[in-house]
Amino acid sequence: MNETPQGHPTGWPAPSADSPVVGEVTVPASKSLTNRYLLLAALAEAPSVVVNPLASRDSALMLSALHALGAQVEAITDWEGSGEDAVRVTPLTRGSEPVTVDCGLAGTVMRFLPAVAALSPGRVQFDGDPEAKVRPMGAVLEGLRALGVRITEGGTPGHLPFTVDSAQGLEGGEVTIDASQSSQFVSGLLLAAPRMSAGLTLHHSGTQVPSLEHVEMTLKVLADLGVEVSSPTPFTWRVEPGPIPPFTVRVEPDLSNAGPFLCAAAVTGGGVTMPGWPLESTQIGRRWPQLLTDFGCQVTLTPTSEMSGSLTVKGPERLTSPGTVDGTAELTPTVAALAALCSEETKFTSVGHLRGHETNRIAALVNEVRRLGGAAEETDDGFRLLSRVKRGDVVLSYADHRMATFGAVLGLAIPGVVVEDIGSTAKTMPDFPDRWSALVEA
Ligand SMILES: O=C(O)C1=C[C@@H](OP(=O)(O)O)[C@@H](O)[C@H](O)C1
Numbered sequence: 007m008n009e010t011p012q013g014h015p016t017g018w019p020a021p022s023a024d025s026p027v028v029g030e031v032t033v034p035a036s037k038s039l040t041n042r043y044l045l046l047a048a049l050a051e052a053p054s055v056v057v058n059p060l061a062s063r064d065s066a067l068m069l070s071a072l073h074a075l076g077a078q079v080e081a082i083t084d085w086e087g088s089g090e091d092a093v094r095v096t097p098l099t100r101g102s103e104p105v106t107v108d109c110g111l112a113g114t115v116m117r118f119l120p121a122v123a124a125l126s127p128g129r130v131q132f133d134g135d136p137e138a139k140v141r142p143m144g145a146v147l148e149g150l151r152a153l154g155v156r157i158t159e160g161g162t163p164g165h166l167p168f169t170v171d172s173a174q175g176l177e178g179g180e181v182t183i184d185a186s187q188s189s190q191f192v193s194g195l196l197l198a199a200p201r202m203s204a205g206l207t208l209h210h211s212g213t214q215v216p217s218l219e220h221v222e223m224t225l226k227v228l229a230d231l232g233v234e235v236s237s238p239t240p241f242t243w244r245v246e247p248g249p250i251p252p253f254t255v256r257v258e259p260d261l262s263n264a265g266p267f268l269c270a271a272a273v274t275g276g277g278v279t280m281p282g283w284p285l286e287s288t289q290i291g292r293r294w295p296q297l298l299t300d301f302g303c304q305v306t307l308t309p310t311s312e313m314s315g316s317l318t319v320k321g322p323e324r325l326t327s328p329g330t331v332d333g334t335a336e337l338t339p340t341v342a343a344l345a346a347l348c349s350e351e352t353k354f355t356s357v358g359h360l361r362g363h364e365t366n367r368i369a370a371l372v373n374e375v376r377r378l379g380g381a382a383e384e385t386d387d388g389f390r391l392l393s394r395v396k397r398g399d400v401v402l403s404y405a406d407h408r409m410a411t412f413g414a415v416l417g418l419a420i421p422g423v424v425v426e427d428i429g430s431t432a433k434t435m436p437d438f439p440d441r442w443s444a445l446v447e448a
């Protein structure tokens with residue numbers, strides 16, 4: 007194991023592959039879908055059941071927050087003999103006493119729950135990890151203020167911590183925000199909108215919303231539960247007011263977290279199969295088959311039921327860069343691991359908002375590629391990977407699960423990679439090290 011830098015005395019020696027990685031793997035449920043369903047269950051008319059929810063730090067933070075806001079949460083094992091776990095959520099009823107919500111580092115908690123908190127009278131204090139206090143929150147707070155909610159900020163303006171204080175609940179109506187820094191600003195307001203007495207018409211004032219797939223996911227989840235939603239013009243969304251009927255839903259696997267496992271085949275010339283791949287999905291990870299093909303992999307999806315299929319990725323002898331990778335949002339660190347192993351240059355565009363993710367991912371990726379002997383530089387809307395990484399070293403994680411898995415993927419191809427904090431993967435996949443070893447060391 008390599009020496010780690012001062013202040014990081016331990017680390018996770020990433021397994022390196024001396025032969026192609028071959029195997030079958032499944033991944034836990036989607037973070038984005040789990041947290042949307044849990045939130046909407048807490049706003050529904052009667053108890054709802056979320057089957058196969060993600061069990062990770064981000065979903066635990068969502069459950070604790072909904073509980074603090076007055077929802078009851080019950081874990082069910084072997085739901086109806088299916089062998090799968092589930093959570094039953096009894097909708098929230100708020101008392102008037104002040105409550106605190108710990109957002110940890112979860113964007114879906116810090117951006118989605120302020121509007122939920124504002125639906126009922128009372129004060130809710132939002133706080134989170136030190137890394138969360140630099141993630142942008144301004145558009146959520148300004149949007150709520152424009153809807154009549156009192157927000158008191160306790161730190162840097164436009165950031166955690168803050169208090170949401172709603173005297174009468176939320177009437178809704180019409181509001182304009184700038185969601186250029188995160189699609190979660192849009193989703194957060196839309197998810198609470200059915201319970202606003204006038205519903206909500208939301209306009210985005212900028213030219214781009216990053217990760218629009220996640221807004222599409224929000225609209226689809228609402229529509230599937232019977233809420234009337236529309237997008238009369240680009241960057242305007244309308245959610246009609248009305249009850250959310252109780253529901254039972256099964257959560258899809260997390261296609262973003264599938265990425266590192268599929269990349270294990272890509273970077274070792276191996277073959278990885280993932281059963282249960284949804285044939286249709288609103289997750290941005292649906293882009294993996296195309297992305298992997300663009301880097302020279304052979305990808306096949308064989309339907310095994312009406313809903314899902316078996317996805318197989320076969321890695322090439324040598325990865326080749328597609329040149330430009332555009333708008334990959336939360337997939338970017340994993341795609342960057344592929345690009346960092348290509349001899350050709352790769353330009354990542356329309357991902358400038360990653361500076362407001364779990365860490366400044368643009369700076370983090372450029373730093374870590376350079377540490378491993380590659381050349382990289384930041385651009386306004388992303389970064390360029392200019393030459394291949396050459397040697398193993400410590401890969402810092404910056405408390406970011408996707409930087410940790412970036413290190414894991416590189417470690418397969420470059421011996422001597424040590425991931426500084428593999429524990430950061432607990433955000434969305436607490437057993438990542440075991441799943442990784444089971445696939446790559448089999
Ligand atoms: O709504 C969601 O569940 C998410 C939206 C995206 O946020 P950004 O638009 O800030 O990238 C994504 O990166 C994040 O991991 C999850």
Ligand SMILES: C=C(OP(=O)(O)O)C(=O)O
Nearest residue numbers: 111112113114336363364
């Ligand atoms: C950006 C991410 O998370 P969050 O939901 O905290 O924004 C991510 O998971 O890559």
